[in-house]
Amino acid sequence: MTDLVLAVDFGGTKIAAALVGGAGDVVRSAQVATPQVDTWDAVADVVGRVLDGEQVAGAGIASAGPVDTAAGTVSPINVPSWREFPLRERVASLVPGVPVELAGDGVCMALGEQWRGAGQSSRFMVGLVVSTGVGGGLVLDGRPFGGRTGNAGHIGHVVVEPDGEPCTCGGRGCVETVAGGPRMVSWASARGWRGADAIALEASARAGDPVALAAFERAGHAVGLAIAATAAVCDLDLAVIGGGVAQAGELLFDPVRRALATHAGLSYLSTLDVRPAVLGGRAGLVGAAALVSGPRPA
Numbered sequence: 001m002t003d004l005v006l007a008v009d010f011g012g013t014k015i016a017a018a019l020v021g022g023a024g025d026v027v028r029s030a031q032v033a034t035p036q037v038d039t040w041d042a043v044a045d046v047v048g049r050v051l052d053g054e055q056v057a058g059a060g061i062a063s064a065g066p067v068d069t070a071a072g073t074v075s076p077i078n079v080p081s082w083r084e085f086p087l088r089e090r091v092a093s094l095v096p097g098v099p100v101e102l103a104g105d106g107v108c109m110a111l112g113e114q115w116r117g118a119g120q121s122s123r124f125m126v127g128l129v130v131s132t133g134v135g136g137g138l139v140l141d142g143r144p145f146g147g148r149t150g151n152a153g154h155i156g157h158v159v160v161e162p163d164g165e166p167c168t169c170g171g172r173g174c175v176e177t178v179a180g181g182p183r184m185v186s187w188a189s190a191r192g193w194r195g196a197d198a199i200a201l202e203a204s205a206r207a208g209d210p211v212a213l214a215a216f217e218r219a220g221h222a223v224g225l226a227i228a229a230t231a232a233v234c235d236l237d238l239a240v241i242g243g244g245v246a247q248a249g250e251l252l253f254d255p256v257r258r259a260l261a262t263h264a265g266l267s268y269l270s271t272l273d274v275r276p277a278v279l280g281g282r283a284g285l286v287g288a289a290a291l292v293s294g295p296r297p298a
């Protein structure tokens, strides 16, 4: 009996698939940019390339949200042609006779880091992706926790500035409006900084530009507030942060830790730790595989 699992990571910008071994090792993988038309054909093609006739013990799917894990459907914001798209059933048709599991990409990132990445010491953690937006997911008692519909752990929409900027969710002042890369750039640009993107902003901050430094300080503070709130509600001992903005290292992590020192004061949060993610772009695939083959608590 094979221990290989098919993992699929469906996102608004790319579709990745992999064969993952029982130890979380990526045996082979492929990816393609997400097309706006014939989107399913692109998924089937990339899955076919990694399967290449191989038998698998199951399949795990990570998808951009919102998802409906009870129905097995996905409605990714950046793929308007997919609304309540039956992704689990479609993938199952490619691997008949084996279990197929679906979860949100934030949950899978957290689960991947907990299984094979920076979260191996923790059974109660949140994973965050701080990038264009801010996503996340929860692992509680060693298990992925998607909540009622699969969308729990959406930490990017914790409110950190009640009178802040409008958010894509329809709300205002969510952490994503402060710490999302493009939002940091527009905040700095409005204060006289000149540059194209978050990578240039990071370079300016390293060079000591006060506006760029303030943008990272503000983003890290917002992320720290959201982690403190989530950790208090869910009794966590770890937050793992990945994504493009987190590549800035201590520029983001120092203000995150300062915010936690101020705002995570409850005694049961005294061991709360923050670490950089280590799996990078593979976290979603490894976590998707873990939905099927990851370790389960006794």
Ligand SMILES: [Zn+2]
Residues within 6 Å of the ligand: 156, 157, 167, 168, 169, 170, 171, 172, 174, 176
């Ligand atoms: Zn929001």
